[in-house]
Structures are given as C-alpha cells and as structure tokens.
Amino acid sequence: MNALAERYADRGVGSIFLYTHEAHPGEHYPHLTSMAQKFKHARDLRDTLGVGVTRPILVDALDGACHRAYGSMPNMSWIFTQSGVPVYKADWTDVHSVENAIEYFLNVLERRRSGERLAPFLVERLDFRIQDQAKFYKGLERNGPKAVREFRAAFG
Amino acid sequence: MTDSDLLARYNYDEFIPAKFEPWLRFESSPPLGKPAPDFPLWHLNERETQLSAIWSQHAYTIIEFGSFT
Numbered sequence: 393m394n395a396l397a398e399r400y401a402d403r404g405v406g407s408i409f410l411y412t413h414e415a416h417p418g419e420h421y422p423h424l425t426s427m428a429q430k431f432k433h434a435r436d437l438r439d440t441l442g443v444g445v446t447r448p449i450l451v452d453a454l455d456g457a458c459h460r461a462y463g464s465m466p467n468m469s470w471i472f473t474q475s476g477v478p479v480y481k482a483d484w485t486d487v488h489s490v491e492n493a494i495e496y497f498l499n500v501l502e503r504r505r506s507g508e509r510l511a512p513f514l515v516e517r518l519d520f521r522i523q524d525q526a527k528f529y530k531g532l533e534r535n536g537p538k539a540v541r542e543f544r545a546a547f548g
Numbered sequence: 549m550t551d552s553d554l555l556a557r558y559n560y561d562e563f564i565p566a567k568f569e570p571w572l573r574f575e576s577s578p579p580l581g582k583p584a585p586d587f588p589l590w591h592l593n594e595r596e597t598q599l600s601a602i603w604s605q606h607a608y609t610i611i612e613f614g615s616f617t
Contacts, residue, residue: 393612406606409614410589416563416617423561427590435592437616447612450589450602455551456558458587458599459613463577467614472603478584483574485612497608512581535617542563 393469394446396487396494404501405494411437411451412459415466416543418536427454443534471497479512486521 397407411434417423424430434451438444452458462470463483469490471480480493504510532539560567578584586600603609 393610397610404607406602406609407612408602408609409612412613412615413559414615414617415568417561418617421617424559425555427594431590431592431594433616438592440616443616449592450597451592452587452589454559455554458589460558460571460573461578461585461587462613463574464571465574465613467612468574469613470611472584472609472611474604474607474609476584476586476600476603477582478578478580479608481574481577481580485614490610494608494610501607514580531617539563539617546563546565 393485393487393490394444396491397447400494400498403498405498407447409437409445409447409449410458411449412464412466413456414535416532416535416539418532418539420534420536421539422536424454427451430454443531482519484521486519489519489521492519 393407393409397405400407411430414421414423414433421433421436424433430451434449438446438449456464462468463481465483467485469480469482469485470478471490471493472478479497480490482489500510529540532543557567558571584599586598589597589599589602591597602611
C-alpha cells in the first residue's frame with residue numbers, strides 16, 4: 393500500500409493510514425488505555441523496520457469513534473472523493489483491489505473531463521486477497537506470544 | 549454503556565470471539581455514494597484535524613484502517 397500511494401501521489405490521489413485499536417494485543421503491544429500509548433504505537437508502526445508505514449498516519453480517538461462508525465473492521469480500506477463521498481469500501485485491504493478501483497475512478501474523472509455524462513450506480517463484487525499465513529504469524533509474534541496463542545485458540 | 553465501558557470494550561485486552569466479534573459491523577457501515585460522517589483525528593505530532601480536512605485535499609483519498617497488531 394505504501395508503494396501504491398507513491399505511484400498515485402502525482403495523479404491527485406492521497407493515501408493515509410488511520411490508526412485504530414490493537415486487533416491482536418500481546419505482551420509487546422498490549423491493548424490501548426491512553427492516547428499517549430496510542431500515539432506511541434502509531435509512531436512505532438511508522439518507525440519499525442520491515443513494518444514501516446510511509447504514508448501519513450492519523451490517529452483515531454481512544455474510543456475509536458471514527459473506526460466504529462465505519463464498521464470497525466481490523467484492516468479495511470475506503471476511497472473518498474474530494475467532497476467526502478465514499479466510492480469504494482472493502483472489509484479487508486488488498487493492494488490489487490484498491491489499485492483496480494482507483495484506476496477506474498481516475499478514468500471516470502478523465503471521461504467527465506472529455507464531456508461524457510456519467511451517472512453513478514452500485515456494484516457488488518467479491519475480490520480476492522493473498523493469504524500469507526507465515527507472514528501473518530510473524531506479525532503476531534512481533535506483538536508477543538499471547539497474540540499467537542489467542543489467534544490459534546480462536547481459529548486453530 | 550459508560551464511556552469507560554466503551555473504552556475497555558473497544559480496546560479489548562484479549563483476542564477472543566466474545567470480545568472482538570461484536571465490533572465487526574461492516575454491513576452497517578456508511579453507504580457508498582452518500583456524504584460520509586466526519587470525525588476528529590490526530591496527526592502523529594498530536595495536532596488535531598478532521599477526516600474531512602484529509603479527504604478534501606485530493607481528488608480521491610485512500611484510507612487504510614489498522615494498527616500495529
């Protein structure tokens with residue numbers, strides 16, 4: 393997603409990461425109890441080698457007001473227009489899915505500039521993401537052994 | 549639910565279904581094509597902003613939600 397943000401930065405596309413709550417709290421990154429802790433975890437996300445988010449990171453309120461209003465999924469992605477209208481929402485983040493969508497929406501802008509009259513309509517579609525269990529478990533281990541144990545207990 | 553109950557439940561301390569499943573409510577998230585709700589957010593330097601101040605900067609804005617864990 394960082395590379396995607398860089399590829400589209402000069403085409404009128406902004407990209408941010410919105411810090412929510414700890415989905416898999418562990419000994420190293422426990423559940424959040426203060427905004428100071430939330431800012432620290434968010435800065436660690438920016439600064440940790442191999443994890444680092446290079447997009448601007450914004451932090452939600454401690455009670456997750458924004459995250460909860462948008463459905464509270466642990467790693468979802470949305471695309472908004474400049475007037476604050478969501479045109480894409482996905483309950484998981486997949487770079488191929490997001491890039492496919494953003495290319496489509498940039499093309500809509502070009503078609504409108506060329507004079508086409510376009511009206512919106514709703515589409516439902518299943519997209520597919522890569523499942524990399526080894527990488528996922530490596531991430532859980534970074535959180536602490538508790539995070540690994542709890543995920544195994546929940547999903548086997 | 550009191551504010552402290554909400555904080556504790558949202559920031560759950562264990563990844564167990566009884567604690568994380570109630571938050572998975574994508575089906576009731578805001579609809580596409582309608583103006584979306586705005587919220588205060590904070591930069592890493594702790595300066596407050598608004599979600600609307602973010603999406604208004606570009607033709608399109610991609611927002612990925614997540615955390616360290």
